[in-house]
Amino acid sequence: MTTNERPFDLLNKSIGKQVMIRLKNGTDIRGKIVSFDVHMNIVLDTTEELEEGGSVRSRLGTILLRGGNILFVSPA
Template sequence: MTRRPLEILDKALNQKPVIVSLKGGREIRGILQGYDVHMNLVLDNAEEDIDGVAEKRGTLIVRGDNVIYISPSVE
């Protein structure tokens, strides 16, 4: 059974945090609240890793053009 990417994202909605890697070397961790076909993401309780320190960002909308990958967070 082949899974489609959007089906996998559906399973991540409102679950454990995901890590989103962005262009420019930025990395954001948060709870995936929603997404669209352009991979625009809504993250709640978002934190950005800056030099090994987690900076709280709250709720973010991440433009899909900037997303390199999305991965389940390891806690």
């Protein structure tokens, strides 16, 4: 079985939409994807750092996240 889809299609379809990103250090952040590149560097808008339970720990606003720190990205 083959597919023409590629993993980065998920990022492309998520531009302008909210995603949850789990970082390698265990932190969860949430924000709206503005842009990304082939290294999975991502600019997020209205970014929030989340507590373990999902409540907001701090508001980070706009950030440029280095892709190498990402465990996974999930459409919120």
